[in-house]
Amino acid sequence: MHTPEHIKGIKPYVPGKPVEELEREMGITDSVKLASNENPAGPSPLAIKILCKEVPDLNRYPDGNCYYLRNALSGKLQINPEELLFGNGSNEIIELAVRTFLVAGDEAIMAHPSFVVYPMIVQAAKGRNIIVPLKNHRHDLETMASKITKKTKIIFIANPNNPTGTINTKAEMDSFMEKVPEGALVIVDEAYYEYVTAPDYADSMKYFRQDRDILILRTFSKIYGLAGLRIGYGIANASVIAEMNKVRQPFNVNSLAQKAAISALKDEKHLEKTKKINERGKKYLYDKLKSIKISYVPTEANFIYIKLKDGKAIQLYNDLLKQGVIVRPMGPSEIRVTIGLPGENRKFMDSLRKIKQIKS
Numbered sequence: 343m344h345t346p347e348h349i350k351g352i353k354p355y356v357p358g359k360p361v362e363e364l365e366r367e368m369g370i371t372d373s374v375k376l377a378s379n380e381n382p383a384g385p386s387p388l389a390i391k392i393l394c395k396e397v398p399d400l401n402r403y404p405d406g407n408c409y410y411l412r413n414a415l416s417g418k419l420q421i422n423p424e425e426l427l428f429g430n431g432s433n434e435i436i437e438l439a440v441r442t443f444l445v446a447g448d449e450a451i452m453a454h455p456s457f458v459v460y461p462m463i464v465q466a467a468k469g470r471n472i473i474v475p476l477k478n479h480r481h482d483l484e485t486m487a488s489k490i491t492k493k494t495k496i497i498f499i500a501n502p503n504n505p506t507g508t509i510n511t512k513a514e515m516d517s518f519m520e521k522v523p524e525g526a527l528v529i530v531d532e533a534y535y536e537y538v539t540a541p542d543y544a545d546s547m548k549y550f551r552q553d554r555d556i557l558i559l560r561t562f563s564k565i566y567g568l569a570g571l572r573i574g575y576g577i578a579n580a581s582v583i584a585e586m587n588k589v590r591q592p593f594n595v596n597s598l599a600q601k602a603a604i605s606a607l608k609d610e611k612h613l614e615k616t617k618k619i620n621e622r623g624k625k626y627l628y629d630k631l632k633s634i635k636i637s638y639v640p641t642e643a644n645f646i647y648i649k650l651k652d653g654k655a656i657q658l659y660n661d662l663l664k665q666g667v668i669v670r671p672m673g674p675s676e677i678r679v680t681i682g683l684p685g686e687n688r689k690f691m692d693s694l695r696k697i698k699q700i701k702s
């Protein structure tokens with residue numbers, strides 16, 4: 343079998359280790375997974391209830407148009423139903439956008455480090471990744487705008503950014519959007535949107551209402567706690583959505599995901615509980631990290647980017663694994679840890695402190 347060169351060059355996505363696998367490998371129990379930015383409080387209880395009811399109907403194909411979910415969400419967001427697209431996770435929507443709007447040789451601008459899936463999908467479509475390093479851990483929108491050419495078809499902005507948890511402000515986005523010509527689609531990935539507390543967080547819906555070429559991505563995988571069901575959505579003007587719909591598989595969102603998402607949307611209580619857990623966990627981790635002089639980047643999401651001095655992130659990752667704590671190494675000196683439940687955060691900090699004491 344001959345694999346084309348542009349596919350050979352793709353570095354496969356490495357998912358976080360499942361807890362069961364780690365425990366089996368290490369011969370341990372009670373480990374905690376803080377590697378994939380999932381909701382540590384679990385799915386909404388309302389979603390769990392509806393899922394049990396739906397199981398006997400699994401012999402049927404799902405509603406290919408997500409009719410009820412579309413209506414529920416368009417009502418909540420005060421937009422037209424045709425301005426929404428649902429996907430098998432927001433990952434699928436990234437893929438649909440690239441397959442729809444970018445052809446071989448076209449360019450996509452993105453930051454680094456940012457969500458690792460963007461460059462993989464662009465490369466798989468034979469596009470050119472134009473990478474702009476973060477500035478002070480945030481998207482450098484000025485430099486990103488300066489890289490726009492006639493070949494630029496897509497610009498990715500993760501806001502908040504993964505792995506740094508940083509945001510871009512209203513003023514920065516306003517100035518950036520002024521420089522983006524028609525024909526380049528700005529994808530604002532807001533997977534962690536619901537966690538943001540910063541008052542100057544950019545309002546991407548404003549550009550959508552101005553009928554700009556923008557695709558806003560949101561997901562049910564993070565604050566809604568439905569990562570295992572794979573469901574996310576895109577918001578864009580109806581013509582952008584209509585084009586993307588042409589390349590979408592007819593039954594791309596499964597029926598359980600649709601039902602659970604409708605219930606999760608209604609569950610304000612679960613959302614508020616999750617936000618509280620996150621805010622408290624964030625404060626705890628900030629305090630404890632400061633107390634052992636480990637630096638981190640303040641976050642607007644449900645994870646923290648931790649910066650070590652020694653270029654030994656992989657070693658720390660492995661040492662933490664041995665203690666039953668799964669985090670995500672992000673670079674030679676950086677790890678990303680998801681904010682967990684109080685006991686999980688404590689276990690992470692206790693393990694980190696132990697490892698630090700042994701090493702020094």
Ligand SMILES: Cc1ncc(COP(=O)(O)O)c(C=O)c1O
Nearest residue numbers: 431432433457504533561563574
């Ligand atoms: C910035 C960002 N975008 C998108 C996703 C994908 O989420 P989904 O589970 O909806 O595919 C993630 C998941 O980690 C993410 O961090």
